[in-house]
Amino acid sequence: MKKIDLRILGIESSCDETAAAVVENGRVIESSVIASQVDLHAQFGGVYPELASREHVKAVYATVNEALQQAHMKLGDLDGIAVTRGPGLAGSLVVGVNLAKGLALSAELPIVGVNHLEGHLYSAWLYQSGSKPTPEPKFPLVALLVSGGHTELVLMRDHLQYQMLGGTSDDAAGEAFDKVARLLELAYPGGPSIQKAAMQGNPRAFNFPKARLSEPWNFSFSGLKTAVLRTVEEFKSAHKTVPTADIAASFQAAVVGALFEKTIAAAREFEVREIIVAGGVSANKALREAFRSQTEFRVHIPHISLCTDNAAMIAAAGYRHFVAGETSSLDFDVQANLSLAASA
Ligand SMILES: Nc1ncnc2c1ncn2[C@@H]1O[C@H](COP(=O)(O)OP(=O)(O)OP(=O)(O)O)[C@@H](O)[C@H]1O
Numbered sequence: 243m244k245k246i247d248l249r250i251l252g253i254e255s256s257c258d259e260t261a262a263a264v265v266e267n268g269r270v271i272e273s274s275v276i277a278s279q280v281d282l283h284a285q286f287g288g289v290y291p292e293l294a295s296r297e298h299v300k301a302v303y304a305t306v307n308e309a310l311q312q313a314h315m316k317l318g319d320l321d322g323i324a325v326t327r328g329p330g331l332a333g334s335l336v337v338g339v340n341l342a343k344g345l346a347l348s349a350e351l352p353i354v355g356v357n358h359l360e361g362h363l364y365s366a367w368l369y370q371s372g373s374k375p376t377p378e379p380k381f382p383l384v385a386l387l388v389s390g391g392h393t394e395l396v397l398m399r400d401h402l403q404y405q406m407l408g409g410t411s412d413d414a415a416g417e418a419f420d421k422v423a424r425l426l427e428l429a430y431p432g433g434p435s436i437q438k439a440a441m442q443g444n445p446r447a448f449n450f451p452k453a454r455l456s457e458p459w460n461f462s463f464s465g466l467k468t469a470v471l472r473t474v475e476e477f478k479s480a481h482k483t484v485p486t487a488d489i490a491a492s493f494q495a496a497v498v499g500a501l502f503e504k505t506i507a508a509a510r511e512f513e514v515r516e517i518i519v520a521g522g523v524s525a526n527k528a529l530r531e532a533f534r535s536q537t538e539f540r541v542h543i544p545h546i547s548l549c550t551d552n553a554a555m556i557a558a559a560g561y562r563h564f565v566a567g568e569t570s571s572l573d574f575d576v577q578a579n580l581s582l583a584a585s586a
């Protein structure tokens with residue numbers, strides 16, 4: 243029997259990236275376009291919501307057109323539209339969702355609202371058209387989702403099934419990178435800046451604490467952040483130069499250590515053979531190396547360009563919903579606080 247190829251247009255506008263992509267069969271990226279607002283928000287040291295929505299309004303139509311052109315497709319060549327419906331900034335989400343609804347209506351295409359966090363997980367299935375397919379993740383697996391707003395350990399026994407094992411009790415991993423970068427007066431966004439500074443530093447220079455929590459699969463980064471703050475203050479009050487590179491390297495090692503150890507422990511406990519690491523923080527070199535250097539589990543980490551927000555991951559997750567026969571009606575709303583558990 244001939245396999246039917248499904249081409250999905252993905253649209254993402256949950257935070258400070260306006261993105262559109264065309265993905266075939268949930269895996270093959272035909273195009274992926276990202277209009278980033280990072281430079282605009284850098285002056286505020288974080289995302290300024292009102293400005294973000296207005297930038298999406300300006301960029302979204304051209305971004306979708308560019309994605310279609312790069313894929314050499316017209317709306318009529320598509321089989322469906324997937325758009326991020328949450329979590330994220332409500333005013334930003336509305337921009338992508340409204341354009342997606344308009345396109346679906348005009349081209350008579352099915353539409354599905356996708357959870358942004360599912361998108362991050364499904365980025366592990368993606369590879370570029372024309373390049374060698376990456377190994378496909380196999381269930382059951384444990385996924386570590388580490389992004390700007392989330393740190394989740396998830397057990398997936400099948401597509402679209404998310405058993406939440408644990409999360410963060412305070413800051414998300416990416417948020418910790420961003421806050422510590424600010425303490426060290428490094429540029430926004432903090433993750434890449436800390437990684438760069440850490441390359442010149444000694445990860446054993448400071449013995450920062452790892453969180454000890456009673457719940458086995460939860461994370462905590464606020465104690466670590468406070469320890470960094472105290473260290474910086476001690477140097478400053480002694481009128482000594484703050485050893486930025488050593489602090490960055492030691493902080494990064496503490497975060498990577500906690501993420502790696504808990505994920506491996508969960509994979510052993512739930513007797514899986516495969517692990518996914520996804521979300522913006524999975525772009526971190528030290529984290530990637532920690533997972534790549536172990537041989538007990540087969541680890542899937544998206545290409546660096548797919549770790550932070552993009553629309554190919556939304557199309558990939560949307561594909562799974564369409565295959566499962568799920569679509570959204572044209573009156574669905576955005577959900578700023580949507581959780582992954584709610585999408586299981
Ligand atoms: N190389 C890196 N090392 C560590 N952290 C990184 C790196 N690159 C990006 N990050 C972090 O990833 C985060 C951005 O990831 P992402 O775009 O997935 O977050 P978000 O979409 O804002 O949040 P969420 O997905 O939870 O809604 C930022 O906190 C950033 O500092």
Ligand SMILES: [Mg+2]
Binds near residue numbers: 358550
């Ligand atoms: Mg994200």
